[in-house]
Amino acid sequence: MNLPNSLPDYYDDLALSFEEAWSLIVAGVTNRNSPSHMPAVGTVDALGVPHMRIMILRDASRDNRTLRFHTDSRSIKAEQLSQNPATSVLIYDTAAKVQIRMSGKAHVETTGDMADTAWSTSTPFARRCYMAVAAPGTPSVKPSSGLPDWIEGKQPDEEQLVNYRANFAALMVEIETIEWLYLANVGHRRAHWQWDPAQNQWAGRWLIP
Numbered sequence: 187m188n189l190p191n192s193l194p195d196y197y198d199d200l201a202l203s204f205e206e207a208w209s210l211i212v213a214g215v216t217n218r219n220s221p222s223h224m225p226a227v228g229t230v231d232a233l234g235v236p237h238m239r240i241m242i243l244r245d246a247s248r249d250n251r252t253l254r255f256h257t258d259s260r261s262i263k264a265e266q267l268s269q270n271p272a273t274s275v276l277i278y279d280t281a282a283k284v285q286i287r288m289s290g291k292a293h294v295e296t297t298g299d300m301a302d303t304a305w306s307t308s309t310p311f312a313r314r315c316y317m318a319v320a321a322p323g324t325p326s327v328k329p330s331s332g333l334p335d336w337i338e339g340k341q342p343d344e345e346q347l348v349n350y351r352a353n354f355a356a357l358m359v360e361i362e363t364i365e366w367l368y369l370a371n372v373g374h375r376r377a378h379w380q381w382d383p384a385q386n387q388w389a390g391r392w393l394i395p
C-alpha cells in the first residue's frame with residue numbers, strides 16, 4: 187500500500203527546513219493561537235535537575251538568535267539562571283507536525299532600556315503579576331494570589347505600578363542549537379543546526395529521526 191504523498195517543499199531541503207523552523211518560532215510572538223506563543227522553557231537547578239515551565243514568547247530575533255520572555259526577577263528560574271545559564275526551549279506545532287527543540291544560554295535583565303521598554307509596553311493587567319508581595323514560589327499557609335488585597339480583582343494604573351518595576355525582568359535566551367523534527371507517514375525528517383561563532387553562521391545537518 188502506498189502512503190499519501192503530499193509533502194511540503196522543506197521535506198528534503200535542509201535550508202528550507204531552517205526557514206520553516208524560524209517562521210514557526212517567530213509566529214509565536216504575534217499570533218496568540220500559535221503553539222510557539224507558549225513554549226516550554228527549561229532551566230537546571232543546583233543539583234542538575236531540569237525544570238520546565240510554560241512561558242509566553244514576547245520576542246524572537248533570528249538575526250540576534252534571541253528569544254525574549256518576561257518573568258519575575260525574584261522567581262526560582264531567575265535564581266537558577268544566575269547559577270547556570272543553560273536553557274532549553276520546546277515547541278510542538280500540531281498543525282505543522284513539527285517539534286522544535288532549542289538550547290542555549292539565558293540571563294535575566296532587570297535594568298536597562300530593553301527591560302524598561304518591555305515593562306512599559308506590557309499591559310497593566312500583565313504587569314499586575316509583578317505586584318506579588320512575596321517572591322513567586324514562597325510557601326503560603328493559605329491559598330493566595332500573592333497580590334496585595336487592594337489590587338485583587340482590579341487593574342492597576344501606571345502610578346500604582348511604579349513601585350513594582352524592580353520585580354520585572356526580561357529573560358533573554360541566546361540560542362545555540364536548533365533541532366527540527368517533522369512528522370510524516372512516509373518517513374519523518376530530523377535536522378540539527380549548531381551556531382558556529384567562528385564562522386558566524388549556523389551549521390546544519392540531517393539526523394536519523
Ligand SMILES: Cc1cc2nc3c(=O)[nH]c(=O)nc-3n(C[C@H](O)[C@H](O)[C@H](O)COP(=O)(O)O)c2cc1C
Nearest residue numbers: 224239240241242256257258261262263264322323
Ligand atoms: C499559559 C501560561 C503562561 C505563562 N506565562 C508565563 C510567563 O510569561 N512568564 C513567567 O514567568 N511565567 C509564566 N507562567 C507561569 C510559569 O509556567 C511558572 O509556573 C512560573 O513562572 C514559576 O516558575 P519558576 O518557579 O520555575 O520560576 C505561565 C504559565 C502558563 C500556564
